[in-house]
Amino acid sequence: MRRLWVKLFSVLVLANIAFALLLYWGFTLTFEIAFRNYLKEQEAQRFTPLATALAEIYQTEQSWQWVLSEHDRWRELMAEYIVRPGDTNRPDRPRPSSDNAPFNNPPPQNDDSTVQRPPPRSTFTRMRHGMNPHILLFDQDGNTVLGNMQSPDTIYRFPIEKDGQPLGEIGVRADSELLIAMQAVMDNHNNRRLLLIALGLLAVSSLLALGLTTWITRRIFRLKQGTSALVRGRYDHRLEVRGKDVLDSLGDDFNELADTLDTNRTAHRRWIASTSHELRTPVTILQGQIDALKDGIRPVTPTYLDDLSHDIHRLNALIDDLHQLSMSDVGALDYQKDDVDLVELVGDELAKLKTALPEGLTLSWYPPQDLDVFVLGDDRRLTQLINNLMQNSLRYTDVPGSISISLRVTKSQVTLIWEDSAPGVQEDDLSKLTQPLYRAESSRSRTVGGSGLGLAIVQTIVDAHNGQLLAEPSTLGGLKWTIHLQRVTSGL
Structure with a gap:
């Protein structure tokens, strides 16, 4: 320094x-x-x-x-x-x-032409x-x-x-x-005066430079100390910002970086804890069931084997979801995009899912009048998006209740609106719903709440399609999801 x-x-x-x-x-x-x-x-x-x-x-x-x-x-x-x-x-x-x-x-002329001029x-x-x-x-x-x-x-x-x-x-x-003489007089008269002025100016400017240099280096030193604290893992360290100059702006950026690192560390720790919990629970159940079979406590019956198979499939689904999220984070998730008719895709998938609706739960589908609505996307991932939204609504919608899906189209954009009835979600929790392994209500059991990765996968799919996902309260009493995607005309 x-x-x-x-x-x-x-x-x-x-x-x-x-x-x-x-x-x-x-x-x-x-x-x-x-x-x-x-x-x-x-x-x-x-x-x-x-x-x-x-x-x-x-x-x-x-x-x-x-x-x-x-x-x-x-x-x-x-x-x-x-x-x-x-x-x-x-x-x-x-x-x-x-x-x-x-x-x-x-000049007068002389009559005598013989007069010689000089x-x-x-x-x-x-x-x-x-x-x-x-x-x-x-x-x-x-x-x-x-x-x-x-x-x-x-x-x-x-x-x-x-x-x-x-x-x-x-x-x-x-x-x-x-x-030359006047220049010499001027130089002799003014050089001494200019020299005194220059020396005085240099002295004053040196004092100002000394103060300015000390002020700047102290602020840079505080930034260096803060950076060293972040390197040592002290993400709670903050800088005091008083003004609005460049160094103060840099201090604001430093504090924002510290907040981001602190938030990411907390999310990472919660991710590890939640993942280990989600994996430990089905593994523990399987281990207990297998031990019961070995000890002869429970007989080997088709029903018991079906329960074991169901738990294994659920564990595999959780592992697949975790793998998909990790691949998405590193940008290695495969997408094969082509022109997709979104009206046809959503309609066909809802027709399949409608047969699995419990009694007392109604499903309403409102397609646009324009039947040719194309987006550039991966039909497999978009189908997965529809399934995940449906599974979330089925788990968290009381019976009797309703699910409403509509598609709105403009010249350059397609908007998918997905709504369900009560219960709703607190506004403070809306922005956290797409975080991995997050549940809005801690009292919900795993049987009701699922793995907690479905909405996080929906967010990654929307991001991969350069879209926008927004969660807000629904007029039906539950949750409303709004998905904006870019419309293409090449398929028309």
Whole structure:
């Protein structure tokens, strides 16, 4: 149990450590994303006026070629609109319009065609004269007009539009050095705080894990003690159940298992005692009769031999019933199922049994109007079921009395209803009637009560046919048996 405690505690602590690391990673990532979004918003505030000015110029020029040829014009735009945060010395200048030079008016032409223009400036020269390497320009198709796209830096893009029509995009590279510096500041400032938070969280969670682990292992230990008690045969041991969680549900199952084992042990002991009694009685009678013959106390007469034969047959019947029940319990009882016409089977068997009815006892049979009622079953076992129910009614029905059998049919089910008149059975005994060797009244003798196995065999036959057997008081004053079987249509 100590090893289980260590494992549970270790798992909970490791889970808390993993959660703390995940929390730190998530906080760092969230802060970095928020910081980048903040920078993008700041850049958007700076570059939106520039995008508006470029849109107005594009309306006049109808292309972006002027950016590559008129470097001074581009430099003036950068000086006009691009100001680093904190720069408050930028002079206020009017926004470019169609009337403002030098934005829209072409440079003056010299009449002297022999005047030579200076050669194109190099890249370094363009950077010195306003071609900021952090600024990029894209046309409406996304092609690069100005700037280098091969840099690994993050580029923020802002649309250039006029009356909702896209004209291009202005791009700006994120300041990698600034991002790295801010990241270093954030790490230095927050790592210590996050470490303290993680250590505090780990300490609190470890205490909670300690209490939870101890609580769970104690309850599991009680279950282990209860299981050990059952192994030692102490079926009266019960667990105290207080809540409704999984372990409490397991405790309920344990108590139910203990009840079942206790009941089965009691039934097993009663079965052995009843079986030995049932076998000892006829054997003792036979032994006494044989001893009387040997000692010459009783003469050998046909009547005396018939009595011996009757006792032997009854003993054999008891042994056969015990064997059938034991075979049914282990699932070895043979059933040969086929489509059986239940109306014909019950009617034929009742016609045979009716001749054995004592005077004053009437038998009523109510077959269904539908004469074709088939079930999938073993006709030998179903015949045995009818005989056992009849023997039970004959033994326990007072004369004058009556026995009523009816058959009800639905589309998918056949119901056999067997009723007899007084005496009845107490309601507490109804659920026990199909237990082997059980008699509802202990005062009944073996001669009246039979072996006590007939109804138990009826139950096994019904179970083997996937049916249902129900005992309840009868309106005739005695006992009512209801048997539900599945109807089949293959025999129709």
